[in-house]
């Protein structure tokens with residue numbers, strides 16, 4: 164039996180007119196059900212366009228989007244654009260009723276035919292997203308991050324098959340963001356919900372995604388499991404998106420003990436050992452940046468500046484002479 168995929172882009176292109184051709188080019192992507200697929204790319208790389216294509220908010224110029232084997236209709240073909248079995252949450256939370264309570268904003272998405280089920284489902288989604296304490300608050304009094312959480316609850320209460328998230332956590336502060344990400348991962352695990360999210364935050368996609376898709380100038384550059392893509396990115400663009408890395412010429416990288424025939428070497432800041440003793444020419448610590456549980460050192464030799472992660476806080480100060488050695492690197 165041929166298995167139909169849940170959500171698929173088949174050679175989809177959507178180009179916007181302009182001096183530079185932008186949009187999405189020839190994208191083929193099969194979204195795995197019950198998983199979180201994260202699309203990461205630089206600003207303007209086409210992430211939101213891809214999500215809108217999946218949802219049917221815009222139509223492809225070429226190719227097609229299929230949901231459970233059926234072609235997803237574009238806005239020209241539907242009275243209300245979008246797909247009934249999918250829900251999309253964007254950075255904007257404009258469709259909330261500011262003067263209604265959080266509970267009512269969520270419950271209103273459900274029909275009045277079964278009031279008991281309506282109450283249960285609303286209470287349940289607020290609980291799943293740890294927002295029960297906000298239930299009786301008026302939306303107008305909520306912070307931007309709390310409003311984003313209400314928007315996610317509204318999307319989830321109708322129990323869509325696919326949840327499309329367009330940078331939905333960017334207004335949520337760090338501690339809540341991590342909690343919300345965990346809650347969504349838990350819902351995916353418990354319910355089999357399929358999530359496609361776009362983001363340019365590496366920490367977010369690395370921790371949340373089962374499958375990571377890297378998009379550059381509207382085209383898919385590579386994809387894979389976050390751990391694999393982080394450790395072995397096939398392209399420098401991916402390494403730079405996913406990690407704080409030093410990009411050096413192979414001649415410069417020699418100063419860190421790297422011998423390579425390739426032109427460009429990327430070294431993650433945590434792939435560098437720093438020692439106080441040196442042989443030959445030393446590196447000089449130019450800046451020590453406190454980052455919480457670690458420090459980032461800006462270290463210089465001649466005109467080359469390298470960033471290196473230091474977990475032994477307070478060990479180095481500006482002006483110190485040190486030796487650097489890369490124990491791992493990527494060649495391009």
Ligand SMILES: Nc1ncnc2c1ncn2[C@@H]1O[C@H](COP(=O)(O)OP(=O)(O)OP(=O)(O)O)[C@@H](O)[C@H]1O
Pocket residue numbers: 179180181185186204205206207208209210211212213363
């Ligand atoms: N309606 C439109 N008309 C013309 N150009 C558009 C339109 N929508 C998007 N673009 C352009 O297409 C490119 C891709 O936009 P898109 O919003 O998909 O990128 P993105 O990766 O989501 O960016 P960001 O991370 O900044 O939100 C950009 O250069 C953008 O300016």
